[in-house]
Amino acid sequence: MGRKLEGLQRMLIIINKLKGLQHYVPREELEKYVALRMEERDGSPVDLRTLQRDFNEIESLFGIRICFDKKMNGYYINEEDDLRKEQYERLLLNFDILNALDSISNLHTYILAEHHRPADNEHLPLLIKAIKSSHPVTFNYIYVRENGRIRTKTVLPHYLKEDQQRWYLLAYDDNILKTFSICYIQDLHINYDKTFKRNMEIDVHRLFRESYGIWNQPDIPVEEIELSYDALDGSFLKSVPLHHSQEVVVDDGQEFRIKLRLRITNDFVMALLSRSRSLTVIRPKHLRERIQKIYKDALKRNSSTELNFDEKKGAI
Structure with a gap:
């Protein structure tokens, strides 16, 4: 070494x-x-x-x-x-260095670690510094759902949250607490000439308690959800529950049925689709219809015997 x-x-x-x-x-x-x-x-x-x-x-x-x-x-x-730790924070967040350290030990001979190197980690030290010092930040933000439209934002940063290998910034934007995916932040700057009083009364754990993944749609109501799976999928869902509110209703070796209570966000729907082999949505009805539409659209796209685009460019 x-x-x-x-x-x-x-x-x-x-x-x-x-x-x-x-x-x-x-x-x-x-x-x-x-x-x-x-x-x-x-x-x-x-x-x-x-x-x-x-x-x-x-x-x-x-x-x-x-x-x-x-x-x-x-x-x-x-x-x-505490305010002098920017270099330390940058070191701990430098996944490439940590991965290199792992590779020179003999641990890699019997442990196959999956190393994720988020491209957004370069912004974390500056955001940590801004949060600790209560400085506003300004950046350009890419709105993916608006065809990549870019808007300049000046916000009051309060928290950083990691979810499914992505980092998110929780910040007040025009007095509304919002989440920003850090991978869509560009040209980040700290406004050192300004400070704000950080709101320490936010119940950050409650913000995420009734959501799957990152909290960003408080206007979506919390609903009772009931899902049914076969025993095989049920064995996985028992070891890794979909959500902390998961309650087992039936587990008889044939059917595994659960109840959940949370907001039905896009992230949650994607999670259902990732284990949909035996999924039956019992309620609510609009969730079942949403899953049906996704299946129908996918079936239509993939049922044609001929491709609708240049096979040389798109087919494998």
């Missing part, structure tokens, strides 16, 4: 340990933790001198000061430096 990469791995391990729920980490505990994690990666032994060098490197590279509290007998990250 290269010495530079090994040092970077140790620094990541140290920072992640000290950013955990345990506010003060005793010296021996930190040494053992880092040594164990490095041993898993075939790294060199770790001692107090090595850790002290890493502490200095962490402050130099990422602006994070690691301090020792004699009274609590433990190391901690100085939270006064």
Whole structure:
């Protein structure tokens, strides 16, 4: 393992340990933790001198000061430096670096990890900084459903949310809380000359409680949904429920029927279609009709014996 990469791995391990729920980490505990994690990666032994060098490197590279509290007998990250962590946030969000670190350890010989590298992660450090400092942001936003129309937006950023390998920004736009897919944000700028008072009374968990995926359509009503599957699909839905509101109504070895309570958004409909082999929508009626239309349109597109476009260009 290269010495530079090994040092970077140790620094990541140290920072992640000290950013955990345990506010003060005793010296021996930190040494053992880092040594164990490095041993898993075939790294060199770790001692107090090595850790002290890493502490200095962490402050130099990422602006994070690691301090020792004699009274609590433990190391901690100085939270006064919170606004200086942009470099640290960028490091943790750099999936390519993390993937490269994984590839040099022997873990890849028996663990096949699926690495996702979202193209939108370049905006996250700036958005984190804007949220922490309560600065508005301005960007150009692509409206895919409007044929790619671009509008310039100035919003008050409040939260970042990850869902199904995509990042979303929750921000106030003209006093309305909206979601913006970060992959459609362009030319992002922080308005450093302005600040706003962040609304800390938002119940962010409630925003998503009655939705599937990312919350972005509060005008859609919450409805009671009843779905039926065969036993095979039911076995999958028991291990990975569609939604936290999922309630099993029938599970007799032949039929697996569930009830849900949520907003019927496009994301939810797409989730139903992804496991539709034995799906029967019992209620509501409009959802059943919506699924029927999707099936009919798909059948019509795919039932013709001849393609309606240039086979040389479109067929495989």
